[in-house]
Amino acid sequence: LVRFPSERYQQIFTEYLTAKYAAHPPDLVILVFVGNLGIPGTQLARLFPRTPIIVAGLTEEEFRTDQFGPSVSGIAQRVNPRANLELILRLQPEVRRIVVIGGTTEIDRQVTERVRDAAQSFQGRVVIEFWNKLTMPELRQAVTALPRDTAILFARMFRDGAGQAFISSQVAQTIAESANVPVYVMTDANLGTGAVGGAVASIEAFGKRAGELARLILTGTDAKTLPLKIRTDSIPMFNWPALQRWGIPESRLPPGSSVRYKPTSLWAQYRWHMIGVATVVLLQAAMITGLLLQRERRRRAEAELSESRQFMELATEAGGIGLWVRDLVQGDLWANPRMRSMLGFDQDDAVKVDDVLARINPDDRAQTMAVIERAQESGEPFEVEFRTAIPGVAERRLVSRGQFVRGPRGQVVRRMGTMIDITERKRIEVDFQRNREELAHVTRVATVGELTTVVAHELNQPLGAILSNAEAAEMFLMAEPPALDEVREILADIRKDDQRASEVIRRMRNLLRKQELAPKLIEINDAVEEVSILLSIDASHRKVALKFEGTADLPSAWCDPVHLQQVVLNLVLNGMEAMAGMPEERRRVIVRTGRGDNGSVKIAVADSGAGIPDDRLPKLFEPFFTTKKDGAPS
Incomplete structure (x- = not known):
């Protein structure tokens, strides 16, 4: 809209946005602008009347902070021409003439007018000229032949005197490269073009503020509580190569200045390389000494390891413990003599995993593999109990405990563990459980014995009622005619009393029954x-x-x-x-x-x-x- 301000272009752009977001309106609109805020600020508020809008950009136009409605918030940054004119005279006290270069678009004229207003207070101190109607070729030629006591302040140029459209930062770069005197700028977007620098309006600063506002609005803050603000603050920021090119000493820079593109010293640039080389030399010397000491320690460690291995073999043999290690990378399986004996292998047999699985009872094999696979997935230790199925050998009960060993990259590389024969222990547990059940049965019999009187009383009641009802039924049957309805009721009562006695006997039999758990x-x-x-x-x-x-x-x-x-x-x-x-x-x-x-x-x-x-x-x-x-x- 800055480079193409016609009403027809505005209409095309408005229709495009309306069609694009008709079905899916945005949650937030962020407008980054340069110069003209009035037109896009008004158009966006109409296009998205219920959507918060954040504006962030550079402008010199006059407007009210509330003219776009309560849904528009953000930052409008203005340049600071007065601070830049003061800065030029501070860095170059010998300057007697300042040339201000600008363009012919509306935004170009607005910036030029801001500089012109600020220049009034410098009358008598320096001559300030305005070049805002020259073509680009004329400017390129003119800046090459300026007197030495001259400095250039680049305002902004989106169109030259011939009506040719340009990108302002490219114009600044062309002038800075062609000029025979220092060039100063008022925004940090033009800082890397070869210009000396200036009291710049920081695009980075108001960009960060726009991001903060977006976060606040998207997390629930009402846009009405974040009004649009106009800022004129600036930051003294300079280009180190340009300062060196024009011989401007760093001591003249104002306090708090930011100097960019400054090369570091040899020590600062290669400090870690130098420290690294010295460290490597010292480490090599220490490593040689350490290797000599390690060689002696290794000899002693090997002797101690051999002694420890012999002691471990004695301990495992005395405790009846089988040991095993499986290399998951190579697939090899090592087993000590005790484990080989448990599984029916000779000491010289090559033990394979499939051979071990074949000697596990088929009823336990699937469960054993499932336990090991789950442990391998989780990396946790495991314990599994199974029965053997070795031809010509009585069945044994074994329990194996194992854990996983990880390599330097965290991958599982080995599985190792122990195996113990628990056949005798299981036999003792079965005998103990049988004796326990016998004792429990004796206890129940003793308990029921204590309830003999209660059981007799409980059975006497239904039996007495059965006898009384039978005698009554006999009397009703002897009557002429027999009272059959009364006899039916008596028989129903006899059935209930019989069920009651049967229930008492059932409960007692349940307690007296001898059965396994x-x-x-x-x-x-x-x-x-x-x-x-x-x-x-x-x-x-x-x-x-x-x-x-x-x-x-x-x-x-x-x-x-x-x-x-x-x-x-x-x-x-x-x-x-x-x-x-x-x-x-x-x-x-x-x-x-x-x-x-x-x-x-x-x-x-x-x-x-x-x-x-x-x-x-x-x-x-x-x-x-x-x-x-x-x-x-x-």
Whole structure:
């Protein structure tokens, strides 16, 4: 819009933007401009009435900061001609003439007028001329023949006196290269063109500010709280090669100046190279000395390693531990004599991974490989237990533990570990579990023996009712005519009493049944309530208030129902026995079920007895420990 300001071009550009963003309007518009803000600022506000707009650029035109509406914020940067004129006289006190070069576009004229206004205060100190109507060839020729006491201040040129359009920074470069006197500029965009520098308006500074405003708006800040600001601040910034070309000493630069393109000294430029060379020489000397010392240490280490290997072999042989190492790069597998013996290999056999897998029980092979593969993916140590299947050799149970060794790049290069024969340990565990089940069965029989009176009472009630109902039925059948409806009701009662007696016998048989531990999914409330019903008569005889409080909708639990019921039965009986010496109105036992942590289920048995002394709590789960006076198990 600066180089082509016609209304037709504005119309084409407006129609293009309208069509392009009709379906997908932007969340934020950022306008980077030079010179003319009025036209694009107004057009963008109309094109995107509900979109925040950030403007950032250089302009000398007059406008109000609120004329574009509340959705437009940003920075309008103006040049500082007065500061540049002062700077020229500071750096070149001998200057008697300053030539200001400008162009013919509207923005060119605006900048030239700003310089002209500032020049009024320098009357009598220096002669200031304005070249703003020359063609480019005329300018190129004119700047080559200026007196030595002259300096050039380049304003801005987008079009020369002949109406030819140019890029302003290219014009500045052409003039700086052709001129026989120093050239000064007012924006840092022209600093790398060969000009000396000046009190410049920093495009980088207002670009950063525009980025900050964009971040604030995109993160929720209302654009209305970020008004458009006009800035005139400048930064003294200079081109080091140009200062050297024109013999301007660095001491004349104002405080806080920024000097660009300044070459570094030989030490500053090659400091690390010099330090590196010296370091390498010292390291080489130290390395030679270290290698001599390392050679002696290596000899001693090899002797100690050989001794340590022999000691390890003795230790593993005495402990019955098999050792193995697999090179994952080469595919080799090493096994010590103990491991070879466990898997039925001769000491001279070449052990391969496939040979080892072939000697694992087929039922355990897939699981063993899965454990090792998961460990290799995660890099964690592993442990796997399996059975052997070696022709002509009894089955063994082995457990192997291993871990992975990583190379310098973090890749897994080796797998190493141990192997132990746990056949005898497993046999002892089976015997122990069998004895434990025998003891549990004896305990259940003893517990049921204590409930003999309760069982007899529980069975007498339905049996007595059956007898009474049978006699009544006989009487009704002898009547003329027989009372068949009454007999049917009596038979229904007999069936209920028979089912009641059968249920009592079933519960007792479940507790007395001798079976292996067989976990399964059960409903905790049903299992615990069944024990409470079984003990209710005994609790009544002991004058104990027994209450069951079950929590609804509990998840099913994986356990052996018989062993679970035995535990609850023992706890309730212990509680009732502990309250034998207490007043009847204080004898209470409550059995509760509820939800535990992490999806578990908990069972609590609480009684109103005296409790267990603190000094005996550590022994609570020791075998055969009891607090009963007669020494009976708890």
